[in-house]
Amino acid sequence: xxxxxxxxxxxxxxxxxxxxxxxxxxxxxxxxxxxxxxxxxxxxxxxxxxxxxxxxxxxxxxxxxxxxxxxxxxxxxxxxxxxxxxxxxxxxxxxxxxxxxxxxxxxxxxxxxxxxxxxxxxxxxxxxxxxxxxxxxxxxxxxxxxxxxxxxxxxxxxxxxxxxxxxxxxxxxxxxxxxxxxxxxxxxxxxxxxxxxxxxxxxxxxxxxxxxxxxxxxxxxxxxxxxxxxxxxxxxxxxxxxxxxxxxxxxxxxxxxxxxxxxxxxxxxxxxxxxxxxxxxxxxxxxxxxxxxxxxxxxxxxxxx
Amino acid sequence: xxxxxxxxxxxxxxxxxxxxxxxxxxxxxxxxxxxxxxxxxxxxxxxxxxxxxxxxxxxxxxxxxxxxxxxxxxxxxxxxxxxxxxxxxxxxxxxxxxxxxxxxxxxxxxxxxxxxxxxxxxxxxxxxxxxxxxxxxxxxxxxxxxxxxxxxxxxxxxxxxxxxxxxxxxxxxxxxxxxxxxxxxxxxxxxxxxxxxxxxxxxxxxxxxxxxxxxxxxxxxxxxxxxxxxxxxxxxxxxxxxxxxxxxxxxxxxxxxxxxxxxxxxxxxxxxxxxxxxxxxxxxxxxxxxxxxxxxxxxxxxxxxxxxxxxxxxxxxxxxxxxxxxxxxxxxxxxxxxxxxxxxxxxxxxxxxxxxxxxxxx
Numbered sequence: 001x002x003x004x005x006x007x008x009x010x011x012x013x014x015x016x017x018x019x020x021x022x023x024x025x026x027x028x029x030x031x032x033x034x035x036x037x038x039x040x041x042x043x044x045x046x047x048x049x050x051x052x053x054x055x056x057x058x059x060x061x062x063x064x065x066x067x068x069x070x071x072x073x074x075x076x077x078x079x080x081x082x083x084x085x086x087x088x089x090x091x092x093x094x095x096x097x098x099x100x101x102x103x104x105x106x107x108x109x110x111x112x113x114x115x116x117x118x119x120x121x122x123x124x125x126x127x128x129x130x131x132x133x134x135x136x137x138x139x140x141x142x143x144x145x146x147x148x149x150x151x152x153x154x155x156x157x158x159x160x161x162x163x164x165x166x167x168x169x170x171x172x173x174x175x176x177x178x179x180x181x182x183x184x185x186x187x188x189x190x191x192x193x194x195x196x197x198x199x200x201x202x203x204x205x206x207x208x209x210x211x212x213x214x215x216x217x218x219x220x221x222x223x224x225x226x227x228x229x230x231x232x233x234x235x236x237x238x239x240x241x242x243x244x245x246x247x248x249x250x251x252x253x254x255x256x257x258x259x260x261x262x263x264x265x266x267x268x269x270x271x272x273x274x275x276x277x278x279x280x281x282x283x284x285x286x287x288x289x290x291x292x293x294x295x296x297x298x299x300x301x302x303x304x305x
Numbered sequence: 306x307x308x309x310x311x312x313x314x315x316x317x318x319x320x321x322x323x324x325x326x327x328x329x330x331x332x333x334x335x336x337x338x339x340x341x342x343x344x345x346x347x348x349x350x351x352x353x354x355x356x357x358x359x360x361x362x363x364x365x366x367x368x369x370x371x372x373x374x375x376x377x378x379x380x381x382x383x384x385x386x387x388x389x390x391x392x393x394x395x396x397x398x399x400x401x402x403x404x405x406x407x408x409x410x411x412x413x414x415x416x417x418x419x420x421x422x423x424x425x426x427x428x429x430x431x432x433x434x435x436x437x438x439x440x441x442x443x444x445x446x447x448x449x450x451x452x453x454x455x456x457x458x459x460x461x462x463x464x465x466x467x468x469x470x471x472x473x474x475x476x477x478x479x480x481x482x483x484x485x486x487x488x489x490x491x492x493x494x495x496x497x498x499x500x501x502x503x504x505x506x507x508x509x510x511x512x513x514x515x516x517x518x519x520x521x522x523x524x525x526x527x528x529x530x531x532x533x534x535x536x537x538x539x540x541x542x543x544x545x546x547x548x549x550x551x552x553x554x555x556x557x558x559x560x561x562x563x564x565x566x567x568x569x570x571x572x573x574x575x576x577x578x579x580x581x582x583x584x585x586x587x588x589x590x591x592x593x594x595x596x597x598x599x600x601x602x603x604x605x606x607x608x609x610x611x612x613x614x615x616x617x618x619x620x621x622x623x624x625x626x627x628x629x630x631x632x633x634x635x636x637x638x639x640x641x642x643x644x645x646x647x648x649x650x651x652x653x654x655x656x657x658x659x660x661x662x663x664x665x666x667x
Contacts, residue, residue, distance in 0.1 A: 036419070036420075039414060039417070039420070042414065043414055043415070043420075043426050046411070046430070047425075047426055047429040047430070050429045050430055050432070050433060050523070051429050051432075053444055053445075053448060053454075054432070054444075056444075056447075056448070056454055057444050057447075060447065068447075069452060072447070072448075072450070072452065072453045072454040072457055073454045073457050073458065115328075116328040116329050116332070117329065119325040119326070119328065119329070120325060120326045120328070120329035120330075122325060123321070123322045123323075123325035123326045124326065127318045127319075127321055127322035127325065128318050128319070128322070129318060129319040129320075129321075129322030129323060130319060131323075132322060135326055135330065138330075138333075138338075139329070139333065142333050142337050142338065145337060145341070145629070146580055146583070146584050146628075146629065146632050147584065148584035148586050148605040148608075148625075148628070149584075149605075149625045149626075149628055149629040149632075150337065150340055150341070150625075151586070151605070151608065151609060151625065152344055152347070152608060152609075152612050152618070152621050152622050152625055153340030153341055153343055153344035153622070153625070154336060154340050155612075155613075156340055156343045156344060156347060156358060157335065157336060157339055157340045157343060158336075160343070160357060160358075160359075161335075172332065172336070173332070173335075173336035175328075175332050176328065176329045176332040176333055178333060178337075181329055205317075206317060206318065206321035206325075207321065207324075210325070231435060234437065235436075235437035235438065235439075237437070237438060237439055237587050237590070237591070238586050238587060238590070241590065241609070242609075242613070252437075252439075253437055253438075253439045256439050256440070256443070257439050257590065257591045260439070260442065260443050260446065260591050260592070261591065261594065268450070270446075270447045270450075273443045273446075273447070274443060274444065274447060276443075277439065277440035277441075277443040277444060278440070280437060280439070280440055281436045281437065281440050284435050284436060284437070285432075285435070285436070287435075288432070288435045292424075292428060295431075295435075
């Protein structure tokens with residue numbers, strides 16, 4: 001409240017409020033300040049509830065099985081062990097292979113989505129061609145179809161095309177994301193046409209203009225797309241469940257999921273599972289912290305648009 | 306742009322337009338539109354997963370698959386589908402309002418300008434949303450294990466926690482049991498829908514499902530919080546200030562100033578939440594595989610097991626279509642209901658009908 005009052009240009013403030021009102025506003029500000037200790041306490045409690053599970057996850061991955069079972073809340077392992085990570089990287093598990101597959105899929109999907117979504121978004125925003133309205137309506141319609149409903153249908157097509165149990169089957173269906181097209185279209189509509197017009201008048205072809213003028217200008221939206229595509233494909237599970245069954249093609253999500261299902265009933269092996277879960281979270285966490293500011297305002301921008 | 310274009314440029318643009326959209330169109334068509342048509346055929350065929358569903362040996366069975374799911378009295382498939390619907394229904398009923406209320410609450414809390422550490426709190430609340438469902442489910446399996454962290458924490462306040470993921474008791478049944486109602490009253494036990502007695506429909510979510518409900522709220526509240534923050538930032542401080550000057554209390558300001566202004570976002574969050582909550586799959590696949598006692602099977606998961614594990618592809622596809630229909634219908638109903646109620650605010654309910662009508666056409 002006080003910050004707002006300070007940043008208000010003096011003339012504007014004078015114009016809009018009498019001195020009497022100013023006093024009132026400060027009064028309101030004081031009331032707001034009074035409520036803060038309670039707000040902070042509440043926020044702190046909620047924040048602990050949100051963060052603590054992840055701390056437990058990391059701590060437990062350094063515990064022994066019995067320690068994890070006996071002291072599930074403790075953040076300090078009774079006797080530190082890196083057995084979890086030795087098993088994951090050196091033991092009988094294919095963890096490195098799963099990580100490799102996840103990286104392959106994520107890189108391909110991210111590149112594909114950036115390229116294809118920005119091309120389609122650009123065409124829908126800027127190029128005039130017959131059928132544009134229909135194409136746009138189609139893409140919006142596709143966005144409305146819930147993904148889980150498509151599990152069996154996707155398998156049918158992948159199987160019919162003969163790409164079941166291949167990287168192609170895992171990657172190609174994810175290469176375009178209707179929401180990504182939508183984001184890029186909105187972005188291109190929000191930037192002025194003058195620069196590309198200049199390029200076009202200078203005789204550059206449509207593709208040249210797109211590649212060397214438009215795409216570099218679209219950097220903020222491209223970063224948004226990269227974040228969404230990376231996070232989406234790294235965390236994807238259901239599509240990989242229906243598009244492949246070969247253990248050599250397991251991604252981290254699928255591999256770790258089998259790990260989770262396998263140990264039930266018998267020895268729980270929670271340190272191992274939690275260690276694997278923690279490791280697979282690292283790339284998205286890094287991505288998140290690197291682009292934190294961007295991600296927070298991305299959602300805001302998307303909602304405005 | 307149109308005023309400038311010569312025929313030549315227009316022609317080139319047309320070609321370029323189609324070239325630029327071609328990859329997106331081909332992939333979306335091939336992997337989103339075409340599959341729906343193929344699945345429509347499979348849902349009325351007797352394909353069992355061998356060979357191509359389009360080979361001549363596959364027969365047309367009409368609505369047989371749908372009948373098997375929806376109206377085979379006493380049939381296992383009907384009962385499973387009824388159970389899945391029941392489970393997911395309670396899941397939706399609890400998840401959607403809770404995550405919406407919590408995310409709005411968090412957004413209002415962290416949107417205060419004077420708040421120190423806003424960034425930290427936002428990060429903390431949003432972080433669960435970026436991690437993979439697989440990792441979160443594993444974490445919850447550990448936290449909610451019989452002797453896990455949650456029960457340990459509950460024991461500090463004297464509560465003896467259940468063995469969450471192994472407990473098939475319905476929460477409502479448990480509550481009724483506390484009041485001495487342990488058996489179904491006659492009419493509830495005798496009547497059934499989709500081969501599931503009314504009493505079973507009223508079981509509420511199982512204890513195991515409740516843990517998954519908490520998981521869903523934990524992971525989605527951050528995302529929706531961001532949407533609400535965006536909406537709150539669009540509100541001008543002046544309106545809040547004016548309300549403050551008028552002596553409105555904190556709750557009044559929230560109810561009569563903030564809430565009406567974030568209404569469009571509220572629509573979005575409720576709709577997205579509803580659509581998402583009917584699609585629970587990952588959590589079941591990784592965490593419970595439908596157990597205990599089938600109390601966590603959902604239509605999405607049942608569609609998967611029917612097809613991939615039991616080779617009843619026709620029924621699996623039929624379940625997917627029914628689920629699609631449910632989502633579409635509920636979304637339409639929800640939008641309609643919310644629009645009616647919110648365009649005519651409570652305090653205006655008693656104004657003459659024509660005034661109200663003017664209000665609702667806005």
